Amino acid sequence: MNKLKLATVWLGGCSGCHMSFLDLDEWLLDLAAQIDLVYSPLADIKEYPEGVDVVLVEGAVANEDNLELIKKVRDRSNILISFGDCAVTGNVTALRNPLRDTESVLQRCYLEAADIQNQIPHQPGIVPTLLEQVQPVHAIVNVDIYLPGCPTDADRIRAALEPLLTRETPNLTGEQIRFG
Amino acid sequence: MAVKTLTINDRLVSARESETVLDAARDAGIHIPTLCHLEGVSNIGACRLCLVEISGSNKLQPACVTKVAEGMEIQTNTERLQKYRRMIIELLFAEGNHICSVCVANGNCELQNLAVEMGMNHVSLAYQFPQRTVDLSHDRFGIDHNRCVLCTRCVRVCDEIEAAHTWDMAGRGHNSHVITDLNQPWGTSDSCTSCGKCLMACPTGAIFAQGSTVGEMTKERSKLEFITTARKKGEWLVVGS
Numbered sequence: 001m002n003k004l005k006l007a008t009v010w011l012g013g014c015s016g017c018h019m020s021f022l023d024l025d026e027w028l029l030d031l032a033a034q035i036d037l038v039y040s041p042l043a044d045i046k047e048y049p050e051g052v053d054v055v056l057v058e059g060a061v062a063n064e065d066n067l068e069l070i071k072k073v074r075d076r077s078n079i080l081i082s083f084g085d086c087a088v089t090g091n092v093t094a095l096r097n098p099l100r101d102t103e104s105v106l107q108r109c110y111l112e113a114a115d116i117q118n119q120i121p122h123q124p125g126i127v128p129t130l131l132e133q134v135q136p137v138h139a140i141v142n143v144d145i146y147l148p149g150c151p152t153d154a155d156r157i158r159a160a161l162e163p164l165l166t167r168e169t170p171n172l173t174g175e176q177i178r179f180g
Numbered sequence: 181m182a183v184k185t186l187t188i189n190d191r192l193v194s195a196r197e198s199e200t201v202l203d204a205a206r207d208a209g210i211h212i213p214t215l216c217h218l219e220g221v222s223n224i225g226a227c228r229l230c231l232v233e234i235s236g237s238n239k240l241q242p243a244c245v246t247k248v249a250e251g252m253e254i255q256t257n258t259e260r261l262q263k264y265r266r267m268i269i270e271l272l273f274a275e276g277n278h279i280c281s282v283c284v285a286n287g288n289c290e291l292q293n294l295a296v297e298m299g300m301n302h303v304s305l306a307y308q309f310p311q312r313t314v315d316l317s318h319d320r321f322g323i324d325h326n327r328c329v330l331c332t333r334c335v336r337v338c339d340e341i342e343a344a345h346t347w348d349m350a351g352r353g354h355n356s357h358v359i360t361d362l363n364q365p366w367g368t369s370d371s372c373t374s375c376g377k378c379l380m381a382c383p384t385g386a387i388f389a390q391g392s393t394v395g396e397m398t399k400e401r402s403k404l405e406f407i408t409t410a411r412k413k414g415e416w417l418v419v420g421s
């Protein structure tokens with residue numbers, strides 16, 4: 001059997017779910033022996049490759065970059081896992097949604113609440129434009145597996161990945177799907 | 181008192197005629213999920229989570245307000261019911277702002293527990309992200325309308341047990357919300373005795389103790405149960421009775 005091509009993607013999230021991934025401790029060594037990590041914030045690869053078997057997507061879709069990347073990720077991956085509450089529900093990233101317009105959010109964060117250098121970041125091509133509303137991943141593209149938790153703890157990540165290594169579909173139930 | 185015999189999930193069960201289907205099921209150790217039901221106060225059949233199938237009727241009936249009857253044949257957990265219940269929980273999550281990871285009730289919440297029970301690993305409906313407020317004007321308690329599921333348990337416990345009737349409902353449709361006194365800040369309410377019963381009754385993180393932070397808000401339901409059981413047994417002195 002060919003090695004599983006695994007990718008991990010970081011959209012609008014705090015990277016806590018990726019930290020949790022590192023919490024897999026020594027199982028990471030077992031995992032590493034059975035996969036090729038083809039794209040990840042933990043690896044220095046610039047372009048999301050074709051033919052990814054499994055991808056863990058952390059974070060909600062919050063800005064133009066996220067939106068572009070998640071569509072590419074969907075096109076180029078077989079199994080897409082919504083990884084953590086931000087991806088699954090919008091979670092903390094979507095806290096701004098009830099405020100509706102992005103202008104007042106930026107104003108509050110970068111002008112009113114700032115201590116120094118109060119200015120709204122504006123670098124077209126570098127700082128991506130915020131979307132009006134933050135969306136969970138499944139509101140934009142099709143999701144195959146949901147892995148909630150804030151952060152998703154290492155046991156849950158393992159419960160999702162282990163069956164996939166032998167090309168089986170994980171079935172998460174009970175406490176493994178609790179939000180929060 | 182007359183006894184009725186019925187079957188629940190193909191099991192023969194007997195119940196007093198004054199009992200509801202929910203009572204009968206619970207006495208028999210059969211679990212029916214509930215949200216607006218609270219032991220010791222009246223039932224209003226609002227959340228529809230306890231819907232059951234009764235033979236001979238196409239309409240689903242809420243177990244908490246349906247009285248038992250002789251020969252009733254009830255199913256409590258069919259595929260259709262499971263589908264409805266998950267839909268109800270998804271609706272509740274979609275129409276409020278439930279961000280469990282930063283909620284006072286995280287890990288101690290009846291709504292969150294129900295989501296786990298229904299196997300809800302995501303919400304398929306579009307989130308509404310409504311604009312709702314938080315009232316921190318009361319010295320000891322707070323209410324976060326973002327987490328309120330409109331079960332009215334606070335309304336009933338305050339009215340029927342504490343007899344203060346501080347809480348009520350106002351607004352229609354998605355503007356519905358609970359209010360204190362004449363729709364004024366809770367801290368300015370004249371009727372509230374600060375007894376904390378609404379806090380214990382609230383199933384979610386909506387009513388909380390001031391100063392509690394993420395995951396800290398455990399509801400001491402046992403205190404409430406103590407009062408309601410005592411009342412049921414007539415051990416509670418009611419003035420004028």
Ligand code: SF4
Pocket residue numbers: 180277278279280281283284285286287288289290291292327384385386
């Ligand atoms: S009230 Fe319950 S379901 Fe809602 S955010 Fe808090 S813990 Fe989650």
Ligand code: SF4
Pocket residue numbers: 337338342344345346347371372373374375376377378379
């Ligand atoms: S603290 Fe007691 S009196 Fe005040 S609103 Fe809650 S239940 Fe009613």
Ligand code: SF4
Pocket residue numbers: 323327328329330331332333334335358381382383384386387
């Ligand atoms: S505040 Fe709590 S008890 Fe009152 S209606 Fe809302 S969820 Fe129910």
Ligand code: FES
Pocket residue numbers: 213214215216217224225226227228229230231242243244245
């Ligand atoms: S518990 Fe019966 S309708 Fe809510």
